[in-house]
Amino acid sequence: MSPSALTKENVEDALTLVFDPEIHVDIVTMGLIYGVEILENKNVKVTMTMTTVACPYAPQLLKDVEEAVKEAGAHEVEIDVVFDPPWKPTPELRAMLGV
Numbered sequence: 445m446s447p448s449a450l451t452k453e454n455v456e457d458a459l460t461l462v463f464d465p466e467i468h469v470d471i472v473t474m475g476l477i478y479g480v481e482i483l484e485n486k487n488v489k490v491t492m493t494m495t496t497v498a499c500p501y502a503p504q505l506l507k508d509v510e511e512a513v514k515e516a517g518a519h520e521v522e523i524d525v526v527f528d529p530p531w532k533p534t535p536e537l538r539a540m541l542g543v
Contacts (some may be wrong), residue, residue, distance in 0.1 A: 450517035458516035
């Protein structure tokens with residue numbers, strides 16, 4: 445993808461390629477992405493959460509998010525991990541997971 449094509453939509457599309465390793469669902473569908481901002485100089489800020497505060501996969505997940513956003517054309521990636529509001533699976537996700 446051309447760096448000149450950096451848009452919020454392209455970043456969000458790139459993040460659909462990042463999967464939770466235990467649930468095997470992408471982090472956008474899971475609702476872990478709370479926001480994407482395109483900043484100056486093709487820098488991007490991603491606001492996201494984890495399924496739990498003690499998520500053992502968090503370091504790798506953050507690396508995967510950074511790589512995906514850079515592949516979408518970002519120069520630098522800032523990831524703000526928040527737990528307010530806490531993550532709660534949507535009814536659709538719960539149905540998809542059979543819970």
